[in-house]
Amino acid sequence: MFNYILKRIAQSGLVLLVVGFVAFSMFRFVGDPIDNMLGQERTQEDVERLRGELGLDLSFPVQYGRFLMDAIQGDFGVSYRQGRPVADIMAERAPATLELAAVSATLAISIGIVLGVFTAIRRDGWIASLIMTTSLIGVSLPTFLIGIVLIYVFSVHLGWFPSFGRGDVVQLGFWTTGFLTKSGLLALILPSITLGLYQMTLIMRLVRSEMLEVLRQDYVRFARARGLSERVVNFRHALKNTLVPVITVTGLQLGSIIAFAIITESVFQWPGLGLLFINAIQFVDIPVMAAYLMLISVMFVTINLMVDLLYVFIDPRLRKGGL
Amino acid sequence: MSATFKANNPFGESILKRIIYPALILAVTTSAHAATLKWAGTTDPQTMDPHAVISTPVLGFLNNIYEGLVRRGKDMAIESALATSWEPIGEGKGWRFHLREGVIFHNGATFDADDVVFSYQRASAESADTKGWFAPISEVKKVDAYTVDFLTKAPNPLFPDSIANWMIMDADWAKSVGAVTPNKDEGNAATLNANGTGAYQLKKRQPGLETTLAKHNDWWGEDIGNITEATFTPIKNPATAVAALLAGNVDMINPVPIQDAARLEKNTQIKVFKGIEARVIMLGFAQQADVLKYGLDQGKPNPFLNVKVREAVAKSISVPAILRTIMRGNAQPASQLVSPAMRGFSSVNSDRPDFDVKGAKELLAEAGYPNGFSFGLKCPNDRYLNDEAVCQAVTAMLAKVGIKAELDAMPVRSYWPELRQDNFDMYLLGWSPGTFDHEHPIRFLASTPNPEKKLGSWNFGDYSNARIDELLPMIQAEIDDNKRQEMLDEVTDIYQDEYAYVPLYIHPLVWGTRSNVTLTQRPDNFFILRWASIN
Numbered sequence: 078m079f080n081y082i083l084k085r086i087a088q089s090g091l092v093l094l095v096v097g098f099v100a101f102s103m104f105r106f107v108g109d110p111i112d113n114m115l116g117q118e119r120t121q122e123d124v125e126r127l128r129g130e131l132g133l134d135l136s137f138p139v140q141y142g143r144f145l146m147d148a149i150q151g152d153f154g155v156s157y158r159q160g161r162p163v164a165d166i167m168a169e170r171a172p173a174t175l176e177l178a179a180v181s182a183t184l185a186i187s188i189g190i191v192l193g194v195f196t197a198i199r200r201d202g203w204i205a206s207l208i209m210t211t212s213l214i215g216v217s218l219p220t221f222l223i224g225i226v227l228i229y230v231f232s233v234h235l236g237w238f239p240s241f242g243r244g245d246v247v248q249l250g251f252w253t254t255g256f257l258t259k260s261g262l263l264a265l266i267l268p269s270i271t272l273g274l275y276q277m278t279l280i281m282r283l284v285r286s287e288m289l290e291v292l293r294q295d296y297v298r299f300a301r302a303r304g305l306s307e308r309v310v311n312f313r314h315a316l317k318n319t320l321v322p323v324i325t326v327t328g329l330q331l332g333s334i335i336a337f338a339i340i341t342e343s344v345f346q347w348p349g350l351g352l353l354f355i356n357a358i359q360f361v362d363i364p365v366m367a368a369y370l371m372l373i374s375v376m377f378v379t380i381n382l383m384v385d386l387l388y389v390f391i392d393p394r395l396r397k398g399g400l
Numbered sequence: 401m402s403a404t405f406k407a408n409n410p411f412g413e414s415i416l417k418r419i420i421y422p423a424l425i426l427a428v429t430t431s432a433h434a435a436t437l438k439w440a441g442t443t444d445p446q447t448m449d450p451h452a453v454i455s456t457p458v459l460g461f462l463n464n465i466y467e468g469l470v471r472r473g474k475d476m477a478i479e480s481a482l483a484t485s486w487e488p489i490g491e492g493k494g495w496r497f498h499l500r501e502g503v504i505f506h507n508g509a510t511f512d513a514d515d516v517v518f519s520y521q522r523a524s525a526e527s528a529d530t531k532g533w534f535a536p537i538s539e540v541k542k543v544d545a546y547t548v549d550f551l552t553k554a555p556n557p558l559f560p561d562s563i564a565n566w567m568i569m570d571a572d573w574a575k576s577v578g579a580v581t582p583n584k585d586e587g588n589a590a591t592l593n594a595n596g597t598g599a600y601q602l603k604k605r606q607p608g609l610e611t612t613l614a615k616h617n618d619w620w621g622e623d624i625g626n627i628t629e630a631t632f633t634p635i636k637n638p639a640t641a642v643a644a645l646l647a648g649n650v651d652m653i654n655p656v657p658i659q660d661a662a663r664l665e666k667n668t669q670i671k672v673f674k675g676i677e678a679r680v681i682m683l684g685f686a687q688q689a690d691v692l693k694y695g696l697d698q699g700k701p702n703p704f705l706n707v708k709v710r711e712a713v714a715k716s717i718s719v720p721a722i723l724r725t726i727m728r729g730n731a732q733p734a735s736q737l738v739s740p741a742m743r744g745f746s747s748v749n750s751d752r753p754d755f756d757v758k759g760a761k762e763l764l765a766e767a768g769y770p771n772g773f774s775f776g777l778k779c780p781n782d783r784y785l786n787d788e789a790v791c792q793a794v795t796a797m798l799a800k801v802g803i804k805a806e807l808d809a810m811p812v813r814s815y816w817p818e819l820r821q822d823n824f825d826m827y828l829l830g831w832s833p834g835t836f837d838h839e840h841p842i843r844f845l846a847s848t849p850n851p852e853k854k855l856g857s858w859n860f861g862d863y864s865n866a867r868i869d870e871l872l873p874m875i876q877a878e879i880d881d882n883k884r885q886e887m888l889d890e891v892t893d894i895y896q897d898e899y900a901y902v903p904l905y906i907h908p909l910v911w912g913t914r915s916n917v918t919l920t921q922r923p924d925n926f927f928i929l930r931w932a933s934i935n
Contacts, residue, residue, distance in 0.1 A: 108814040112817070117834060118533075118834065118857075120851060130585055160591045161587055161591075161607065229643065344639075352636070359782075
């Protein structure tokens, strides 16, 4: 058991190293930050000097080694574009992304489960068919298009919601929140729908098919035969038994909500980590790109590690040897 | 509320009448005129340090906060700012500037000659991007508290013009916050804060997110609109910016995507400001390479060494067609390396080569390429408006005379390194003269590259002409405007005859505002806040 955990943690560490290595080797093809940092009047001399100062003239393994040594000590370097420590910038941007992800995940889970149950119970009704048909939009349309359509309808035409940004935010210690102001809450609505729509339809379809499966089981029939009310049958017996796979998938999807926020954030100019990353690519801001990719991979690796460990607790067979 | 106030206060009524009521009235009347403006642009100014980076987003933004000894007016002409007057000293020895008295920095400090000398040292430091502006300067001397002499190595009639974007920083402030020299790599206090003398002061700076400016109430000038507070938000995605303008979430955006300009013009709540930028878009050639580097004829002798081939390229491109279709009528054809709005434009050379497919084919035949050839064209895809589309059009037009361009378009972050390594046969380049003078592109694009003398640093194709190299220092030192223009005309004539570059068009400038905004659009793409008002 203990060995298993140690082994999984060691594997996770290895995955991080590999991700970092691959990411770092790709930076050389992203472009050259020097021209963005120096203006029109730069000379070849300036170019060489800055390249030396930034350590870009060093070989790739040396650069990667330096990055790793600093990263282990929690130092992700200084952003080429902003001239500030990357850790500060990321800390400043993280609340925006996390709040957006939290709201979209809540929306996706609650609406997804409700609609999933509804379409399973009333599988032949016309409302259920309508929901199933429209849910195809959520699965098939790209995020940026949904975002632009929402902006066009609800901001430009109806003027209900702001078309970009986070609205007014309140500073609570190191955290900035949009939950406490009206403009902040309004600003959350369109981006969180855009970001959560795919996950919502996914959860809905998953719940629906699981429900249909469970509703055919013998114990549901017996429950009905006992004369229990439809509500008790559907929610206490059927829904509960569908939730195990739903929770697994939702957990994994949480990671991708944060990672996929890049597109939503750039459509809505949402000042989070994804937007920071996109701008960093444009500017070849290597320290920011490296830190972001490492952060995302740490997140995915942690989620996977936790899921693996949970399996051990859930499934007693895994606890006994063989691993 | 006033009732409780009165009850608890023995002076009651009289205080209300004497102090609070007038204050309230004042507040109400000023707020009727005062206005807050929100604007959006594609790029966040990467620093608040006026000497760290020369780029349009940075200098344009900081022109609202900092001021120079001289500044540019609405017509781009040089006018007095922190210097009230200036005159040449000796026989081309340099320039004397008389400084404005009673100017106050945003932190309350007084402006004088020490700030000018300090700002010179700061802006010419090794780590300053602006140091090139001071290459002609040998010494800066404080004569008295409000007089400063700039001694030049050679006569320099254009020096006052060349420092319009050199901004003066408070010496004591910079020393006290530890920002004596700019630091681009790691930043310092001046990267995030500012203390200038401009009409607006930096109120809040959140890099990449939002920057707020507030009116500097002690500003010395009077030419200022009714904006008391202004917020800038960088919006990367052009569709998002247009939506924000249409929804009224911002008052002004720069730029308006060229394909949206016509649609926005029809909207009564929106105004579209169109102009031309100082930037000229042109094609350049590999002028020294022995062989072609790309395309099917890779490794064969370089046809662009032959002036007839370069002329054929110029004749086979229909600039009006490009402007009509890709630029939707928002740009003007260019005949030389600068636009007609720039100082030193050569009006005797203002004709473009005609669009002439037959002539182009004849020239190719004369040059020994009756069946054309194949080569590589390099192009950026995110630097200039619709740059890749322009290159595609050029490729199609060249194909009609038998020259097959293999187009390779890439993001600008990879583009400059490619050009620096000479990885091209032909390339697209845009040039905006920082000094608004014809001498600038001649120095950077038409001079033989010479790192020591800092010449030709953007002349990627290594174009070289001995007479131009000889004329450039003479142009730089000539005080007589007529003689100077004659030499500029001669240089223009040479580079046009040799088809050193094929100038295509002048980059358009399209801004959009809500219909209640008035502003002035300047060809350097600077948004000067004090010329804006909201009605």
